[in-house]
Amino acid sequence: DTEVTQTPKHLVMGMTNKKSLKCEQHMGHRAMYWYKQKAKKPPELMFVYSYEKLSINESVPSRFSPECPNSSLLNLHLHALQPEDSALYLCASSQDVGLALGLYEQYFGPGTRLTVT
Amino acid sequence: AQSVAQPEDQVNVAEGNPLTVKCTYSVSGNPYLFWYVQYPNRGLQFLLKYITGDNLVKGSYGFEAEFNKSQTSFHLKKPSALVSDSALYFCAVRDLNRDDKIIFGKGTRLHILP
Numbered sequence: 272d273t274e275v276t277q278t279p280k281h282l283v284m285g286m287t288n289k290k291s292l293k294c295e296q297h298m299g300h301r302a303m304y305w306y307k308q309k310a311k312k313p314p315e316l317m318f319v320y321s322y323e324k325l326s327i328n329e330s331v332p333s334r335f336s337p338e339c340p341n342s343s344l345l346n347l348h349l350h351a352l353q354p355e356d357s358a359l360y361l362c363a364s365s366q367d368v369g370l371a372l373g374l375y376e377q378y379f380g381p382g383t384r385l386t387v388t
Numbered sequence: 389a390q391s392v393a394q395p396e397d398q399v400n401v402a403e404g405n406p407l408t409v410k411c412t413y414s415v416s417g418n419p420y421l422f423w424y425v426q427y428p429n430r431g432l433q434f435l436l437k438y439i440t441g442d443n444l445v446k447g448s449y450g451f452e453a454e455f456n457k458s459q460t461s462f463h464l465k466k467p468s469a470l471v472s473d474s475a476l477y478f479c480a481v482r483d484l485n486r487d488d489k490i491i492f493g494k495g496t497r498l499h500i501l502p
Binding site for chain 2: 275277311312313314316319326327361363371372373374376377378379380381382384
């Protein structure tokens with residue numbers, strides 16, 4: 272199974288709402304990622320978890336809060352977002368053998384299309 | 389810092405013709421290079437990667453890429469384009485100097501004309 276699943280597919284939320292994005296993989300990958308992608312732009316890395324520990328935070332505002340409950344699951348908790356946070360949020364996973372993240376291809380989920388009103 | 393450049397925003401190719409999507413890289417040390425494709429309203433899909441070895445790398449869906457060290461290029465190629473190849477293509481490079489992250493190029497939109 273080489274699938275990464277993400278829920279929900281679409282999300283509309285107000286600026287005062289709290290919501291969560293969920294991501295799941297069953298490939299035994301020990302690295303998981305959150306990306307933000309604006310239309311027709313490359314993905315921008317937000318967070319990386321390696322062996323269930325946060326290893327990279329790309330100076331993301333605190334209104335985005337990641338969580339990795341176990342090696343198969345990754346959540347992104349959203350609170351008090353701004354309209355400019357509207358984007359496609361992609362989850363990905365990869366192997367992480369010997370802590371060499373960059374050697375391995377990433378498997379992406381289909382994304383959650385987030386609209387902040 | 390390591391980087392990749394995709395000089396073309398868009399490439400148009402007639403169905404059945406060969407296609408090339410260009411990528412050049414700038415790295416210190418050995419380059420680790422990737423190609424990903426993104427179909428509309430989907431996540432990215434891995435096509436192929438170059439780590440070491442043969443300069444011609446074969447990947448998914450009939451795509452291949454040629455690593456050229458002297459020209460610092462890693463162009464994506466396919467001998468005969470299909471309409472279904474129309475998508476957004478990203479070249480990417482491993483950046484050992486920045487937490488071993490993957491750095492993506494800006495992307496090239498490929499249009500295959502029927």
